[in-house]
Amino acid sequence: MTAVAKSSGCSVEDERTRRMRAESPWRIALRILVRNRVAMSGLAILVIMSLLAVLAPAIAPYDPDAVDILHQLEAPSQAHILGTDLYGRDIFSRILYGGRITLVVGLIAVGIAASIGIVLGLIAGFYGGALDSIIMRLVDVLLAFPRILLALSIVGMLGPGLLNVMVAVGIAGITGYARLVRGSVLSAKENVYVEAARVVGCPDHIILRRHLLPNIIGPVIVLATLDVAAAILSASSLSFLGLGVQPPTAEWGAMLNEGRQYLRTAPWITLFPGLAIMISVLSINMLGDGLRDALDPRMKI
Amino acid sequence: MLRYIQRRLLIMIPVLWGVVTLVFFLMYMLPGDPAATILAQSGGKAEAIEKLREQLGLNDPLPVQYMRFLSNAVRGDFGNSIFLRQPVMQIIAENLPATIELAIGALVVALAIGFSMGILAALKCNTWVDRLCMLTAIAGVSMPNFWLALLIMYLISAINTYYGVLILPITGQGGIQHLIVPSIVLGFAVSGSLARLVRSSMLEVLRQEYITTARAKGLSRRVVILRHALRNALIPVVTMLGLQFGYLLGGTVIIETVFSRRGLGRTIVDAIVWKDLPVVQGAVFVTATTYMLVNLLVDISYAVIDPRIRYS
Numbered sequence: 181m182t183a184v185a186k187s188s189g190c191s192v193e194d195e196r197t198r199r200m201r202a203e204s205p206w207r208i209a210l211r212i213l214v215r216n217r218v219a220m221s222g223l224a225i226l227v228i229m230s231l232l233a234v235l236a237p238a239i240a241p242y243d244p245d246a247v248d249i250l251h252q253l254e255a256p257s258q259a260h261i262l263g264t265d266l267y268g269r270d271i272f273s274r275i276l277y278g279g280r281i282t283l284v285v286g287l288i289a290v291g292i293a294a295s296i297g298i299v300l301g302l303i304a305g306f307y308g309g310a311l312d313s314i315i316m317r318l319v320d321v322l323l324a325f326p327r328i329l330l331a332l333s334i335v336g337m338l339g340p341g342l343l344n345v346m347v348a349v350g351i352a353g354i355t356g357y358a359r360l361v362r363g364s365v366l367s368a369k370e371n372v373y374v375e376a377a378r379v380v381g382c383p384d385h386i387i388l389r390r391h392l393l394p395n396i397i398g399p400v401i402v403l404a405t406l407d408v409a410a411a412i413l414s415a416s417s418l419s420f421l422g423l424g425v426q427p428p429t430a431e432w433g434a435m436l437n438e439g440r441q442y443l444r445t446a447p448w449i450t451l452f453p454g455l456a457i458m459i460s461v462l463s464i465n466m467l468g469d470g471l472r473d474a475l476d477p478r479m480k481i
Numbered sequence: 482m483l484r485y486i487q488r489r490l491l492i493m494i495p496v497l498w499g500v501v502t503l504v505f506f507l508m509y510m511l512p513g514d515p516a517a518t519i520l521a522q523s524g525g526k527a528e529a530i531e532k533l534r535e536q537l538g539l540n541d542p543l544p545v546q547y548m549r550f551l552s553n554a555v556r557g558d559f560g561n562s563i564f565l566r567q568p569v570m571q572i573i574a575e576n577l578p579a580t581i582e583l584a585i586g587a588l589v590v591a592l593a594i595g596f597s598m599g600i601l602a603a604l605k606c607n608t609w610v611d612r613l614c615m616l617t618a619i620a621g622v623s624m625p626n627f628w629l630a631l632l633i634m635y636l637i638s639a640i641n642t643y644y645g646v647l648i649l650p651i652t653g654q655g656g657i658q659h660l661i662v663p664s665i666v667l668g669f670a671v672s673g674s675l676a677r678l679v680r681s682s683m684l685e686v687l688r689q690e691y692i693t694t695a696r697a698k699g700l701s702r703r704v705v706i707l708r709h710a711l712r713n714a715l716i717p718v719v720t721m722l723g724l725q726f727g728y729l730l731g732g733t734v735i736i737e738t739v740f741s742r743r744g745l746g747r748t749i750v751d752a753i754v755w756k757d758l759p760v761v762q763g764a765v766f767v768t769a770t771t772y773m774l775v776n777l778l779v780d781i782s783y784a785v786i787d788p789r790i791r792y793s
Contacts, residue, residue: 321499324769326731329749333765336753337507413625417735420627421750436628440739444642447635454628462623469619 209398212474219470225463229456233279242270244277244430253446263448265438271448274430275456281431283460285346286412292350293411294404297357302388304358305365316362319355327352331414335423342431345424349414353407360403364396371395398475406468409461416457432457482784489777500769501554504762505547559763564755569763572748577767579654580744583667583736584729586660590668591675591725598672599679600711606684614676621673626732630666630739637662652741659742667736671725678721682714689713715786723779727772 248268256263262271304315334348377387416433418424425431432453439449516533559569602614641647695705734746752760
């Protein structure tokens with residue numbers, strides 16, 4: 181009898197810990213996300229696009245920069261499935277290689293924005309006082325600029341080029357993270373676990389990194405995901421204006437810019453790179469929406 | 482209310498100071514010598530460049546240059562354009578109206594499409610209508626606006642070639658006709674995010690008990706939706722509108738360039754390409770100020786939409 185009670189008690193305990201582990205917020209979120217068909221299609225498209233970009237050297241039928249004047253401005257055909265541009269370069273190959281640049285630019289720009297923004301937000305929210313005021317006034321100043329205008333001004337200062345575009349789009353994106361993280365820290369730092377950590381003598385940087393950050397990271401992940409889409413759009417806009425990635429590098433925005441003059445005679449030069457931008461941005465948005473629904477349905481981003 | 486507006490305007494002053502400072506330092510760090518750029522066409526000799534540097538005050542220490550810039554900026558003077566040889570403020574005054582026109586046109590388009598799609602989707606929640614609206618919305622958000630611009634230009638010119646009619650003018654300045662296509666292109670992306678927000682906000686409100694009450698007391702569906710539901714659903718939407726206006730203002734940079742329209746956005750792009758510093762500084766400053774004023778208007782409009790909000 182006692183043995184039964186003991187074992188059943190034990191199994192109840194096991195059951196509870198197992199359920200607790202199974203029901204961890206991340207796991208619940210993951211389950212909701214996996215069930216979200218739209219988000220999963222977004223993820224699938226994104227994986228395919230990334231694979232195409234990574235495997236570009238193996239898949240691309242032509243060298244993306246190989247000039248072939250004999251076949252300039254050719255309409256899509258069997259030899260060139262998406263046609264050729266002014267210099268006879270194969271558009272399909274250029275789109276494959278362009279994906280490497282566009283997707284990486286999006287990721288790195290968001291990496292810059294998120295890492296700076298999160299640190300600023302953590303410091304401002306955690307320490308408060310004068311530090312908070314200074315950081316948030318700086319953020320206010322950056323917020324006074326429409327984002328693309330800020331990126332444009334920074335690129336104007338740094339000069340065109342791949343690296344500068346990433347930096348410009350990244351800096352222009354800092355404010356979103358700083359504000360979001362600061363707001364979350366302000367409410368999260370009132371929790372008992374923060375006090376407990378303080379009592380046992382945890383240094384501030386550990387409290388910030390180990391205790392606060394994991395608790396507020398959910399909305400940040402959602403913002404960052406959706407932000408990759410926005411960053412890709414900003415970066416390709418800059419390239420489209422001729423201030424971003426410079427020719428002859430294959431980049432989708434720059435390709436659109438090159439095709440502009442031939443819109444009437446060779447619309448495929450502009451059609452397909454634009455479609456590539458839209459599909460990748462769309463897939464990231466679909467995934468980001470799903471993440472938001474899974475992590476926090478009430479969030480308004 | 483008046484006091485709130487006063488206070489907000491006062492808060493704007495340090496932010497504007499920050500904006501001016503940022504604009505100054507961004508341009509100060511710009512590589513290249515403005516004096517050399519100005520004289521480049523006339524084959525600038527070293528002596529002439531040095532003389533011009535002295536005239537422009539570029540040889541002064543940084544704090545002196547900064548203070549001079551600041552005191553001129555306060556008086557609305559950003560100097561003369563390097564290439565157009567006109568006062569920057571005059572160039573801005575000539576170009577700003579066209580940009581405001583475009584931004585407002587785009588806002589009208591965004592509101593019209595966004596609200597109709599959002600309300601429709603909320604009322605037909607979980608039907609194919611809802612799904613179609615939301616698909617259009619997310620596609621609108623994901624579409625690069627310069628690409629949409631080129632597609633529509635191609636379409637209109639193709640119709641023109643085949644049928645010999647130009648349904649709408651695409652490029653350049655002119656009456657309201659010239660405004661239609663650029664406004665649609667610029668407004669479409671915003672209409673997408675607006676539709677999504679209107680939908681979720683409406684759905685939340687439609688679940689409230691006062692909606693059931695209103696219906697139960699015999700009010701028509703139309704009145705309930707427009708007067709009871711929509712007005713309450715507006716608040717989160719208006720909050721976003723300020724941010725979206727910033728997007729529209731920034732978007733004019735691209736749209737004006739694609740459609741060869743005159744405007745502040747295009748002025749900025751051209752000035753950046755030509756390294757015409759004073760114009761970039763002035764135009765960026767004016768755009769930022771406009772954006773801040775719009776956000777203030779948005780905040781004030783909360784009180785009109787929701788009388789529960791009181792500013793003290």
